[in-house]
Amino acid sequence: MSDHSNIKNPGALIGSLSQQHPYATRDALEANGWNSAAINVMSDDAKREVCFAIQRAVEARHGHRAVTTLACAKSQVEAYGMEPIAVEWADGKFGEVPAAAAKLWAKVGIWRPLCSERNQDGTRKGNRKPLMEQQRDWVDAIRRADRALNAPTPETTPEVPTIEVKPPVSSLREDTEQLITWAAKVRTWQEQQGHQPWGMRQVKKGVALMGVGFPLEAVKDAFTIDFPLEARRFHGVTSEFDVIAWGRSIATGDEGALEAALRRLSTAPGVNVATTGGPGIGKTHTTELVMGADFDHTITISCNPNTAGADFYGFLTPGMEFSELEKGFRLSEFAKALILASQGKRVAILLDEMDALDPAVAIALNRALEQRVMGHRYLGEPIAFGNITFFGAMNSLGLGATADFTGRERQDAAFLDRFVRVRVKFDAAIERKIAEEMLAHFGA
Numbered sequence: 001m002s003d004h005s006n007i008k009n010p011g012a013l014i015g016s017l018s019q020q021h022p023y024a025t026r027d028a029l030e031a032n033g034w035n036s037a038a039i040n041v042m043s044d045d046a047k048r049e050v051c052f053a054i055q056r057a058v059e060a061r062h063g064h065r066a067v068t069t070l071a072c073a074k075s076q077v078e079a080y081g082m083e084p085i086a087v088e089w090a091d092g093k094f095g096e097v098p099a100a101a102a103k104l105w106a107k108v109g110i111w112r113p114l115c116s117e118r119n120q121d122g123t124r125k126g127n128r129k130p131l132m133e134q135q136r137d138w139v140d141a142i143r144r145a146d147r148a149l150n151a152p153t154p155e156t157t158p159e160v161p162t163i164e165v166k167p168p169v170s171s172l173r174e175d176t177e178q179l180i181t182w183a184a185k186v187r188t189w190q191e192q193q194g195h196q197p198w199g200m201r202q203v204k205k206g207v208a209l210m211g212v213g214f215p216l217e218a219v220k221d222a223f224t225i226d227f228p229l230e231a232r233r234f235h236g237v238t239s240e241f242d243v244i245a246w247g248r249s250i251a252t253g254d255e256g257a258l259e260a261a262l263r264r265l266s267t268a269p270g271v272n273v274a275t276t277g278g279p280g281i282g283k284t285h286t287t288e289l290v291m292g293a294d295f296d297h298t299i300t301i302s303c304n305p306n307t308a309g310a311d312f313y314g315f316l317t318p319g320m321e322f323s324e325l326e327k328g329f330r331l332s333e334f335a336k337a338l339i340l341a342s343q344g345k346r347v348a349i350l351l352d353e354m355d356a357l358d359p360a361v362a363i364a365l366n367r368a369l370e371q372r373v374m375g376h377r378y379l380g381e382p383i384a385f386g387n388i389t390f391f392g393a394m395n396s397l398g399l400g401a402t403a404d405f406t407g408r409e410r411q412d413a414a415f416l417d418r419f420v421r422v423r424v425k426f427d428a429a430i431e432r433k434i435a436e437e438m439l440a441h442f443g444a
Contacts, residue, residue: 007048007051010044010047010050010051011044011047013051014039014050014051014054017051017055017058021054021057021061024054024057024058024060025054025057027057027060027061028050028053028054028056028057031053034050172207172210175210175216176203176206176210178216179203179206179207179210179219179220182235182236183202183203183223186223186224186235196413198223201417204270205268205270206219206223208268208269208270209222209265209268209271209420212264212265213250214264214265215246217241218241218246220235220236220237221237221239221240221423223420224237225397225421225422225423226397226398226399226421240423242425243258243261243423244257244258246261247259247260247261247262247264248260256286256429256430256433257430258282258283258427258430259289259290261422262275262287262290262391263290265422266290266348266391271420272369272392272418272419272420273392273420273422274351274354274391274392274394274419274421274422275287275391275392275394275421275422275423275424276355276393276394276397276398276423276424277423278395278426281424281425281426281427281430282424282427282430283393283424284300284350284352285430287393291348291350295346295347296340296345296347297341297345297346297347297348298347298348298350299333299334299337299349299350300349300350300352301333301350301351301352302352302353303351303352303354303355303356303357304353304356304357305356305358305407305409307357307361308361309364311332311334312332312334312335312361312365313331313334313376314331314335334349335374335376337349337388338368338374338385338388339383339385341385341386341388342383342384342385342386346388347387347388348389348390348391349388349389349390349391350390350392351390351391351392351393352393353394354392354394354411354419355394355395355396355398355405355408355409356394356407356409357409358409359409359410359411359412359415362412362415363412363414363415365415365418366414366415366418369390369415369418369419370418372385372386372388373385392419392421394408395408396408397421398410398411398415398416398421
């Protein structure tokens with residue numbers, strides 16, 4: 001990468017490269033007698049030389065300057081800036097890409113990750129994503145870059161996307177009245193059965209969902225998803241709503257059914273959506289696809305019983321010197337995402353395997369999920385954010401271990417109440433799309 005003088009944020013790029021290429025970074029630092037303490041006090045011009053030295057070391061070790069993850073690609077994009085440059089894009093072997101993104105691609109000067117990073121002796125180094133996931137991540141990064149290059153200037157007022165309201169407003173009002181009456185009957189039944197009755201959250205979320213086209217029967221199904229079968233029938237919910245079929249009815253272009261459904265549901269104000277269904281049916285894959293295409297910043301948290309509060313707040317690191325440290329601690333990616341949302345970025349967070357989360361840790365997220373505020377124990381002040389969407393993905397309903405999923409935790413009812421849980425079943429169209437992508441990779 002010869003024109004390293006264009007690097008806008010060399011410190012960020014050094015951190016990105018050191019994470020993705022630790023051995024090459026070590027080689028570069030040792031060869032030049034550098035260490036982290038020395039780099040921290042360098043000027044930006046000197047840090048640019050460090051970036052260039054690491055890039056040369058990467059190429060010497062691997063034969064290319066590949067970026068193999070979306071996070072590293074984004075860091076390079078941010079480091080090199082977003083200015084369009086005049087570059088002809090004539091090489092068709094990479095397929096069709098937006099013209100502006102192609103310019104950025106050429107500017108950054110990194111390769112499309114069609115192969116796993118390997119050592120010079122050909123052995124695999126580290127745990128890399130499967131090839132098709134790497135390719136998808138890169139396409140997502142290119143799309144984000146294209147949107148950034150074509151974003152309006154600060155003097156221009158961006159257009160607010162309009163969501164078509166289905167059903168019409170008159171029908172929405174009628175459905176709302178039905179929902180209110182139905183919810184009142186459910187509360188009466190809950191009190192008679194000795195259960196904690198619903199509050200106002202169901203009607204509030206129900207209206208938001210119906211306002212973006214989710215049918216009334218689908219709302220009722222989602223709100224009684226963990227009711228016994230007899231109770232569901234008693235309340236008039238006689239069948240499971242087919243989210244895949246609904247998605248097909250609203251999909252446009254080459255959208256998949258689940259992709260279209262999640263994209264529409266994500267526009268419902270104040271609603272967090274959690275998909276529940278069997279493993280390997282595309283819940284996480286499709287959610288991340290929608291997040292990557294529609295949001296400015298995304299993170300996925302893989303939940304398990306060992307996920308702790310530090311994963312959401314950050315880590316105390318007294319005496320350590322890192323550029324991202326503030327007041328003696330390092331912020332978690334979750335907290336950084338909330339701060340970005342508070343600054344106006346459109347952020348999406350996926351809690352993957354949400355039903356495996358420690359219930360005590362999960363309940364600590366309630367305020368963030370509902371009120372869009374998180375009291376941060378280290379910052380000393382709450383993070384208030386609004387422009388954020390939470391997603392969840394789980395195999396069970398959050399009611400504890402089952403015969404098939406023995407590692408699941410029984411989640412607190414208040415935590416589950418913050419999400420609208422929708423069933424996702426197997427979609428053959430997703431399977432075929434993935435198979436076609438693999439065939440294209442092999443030239444078949």
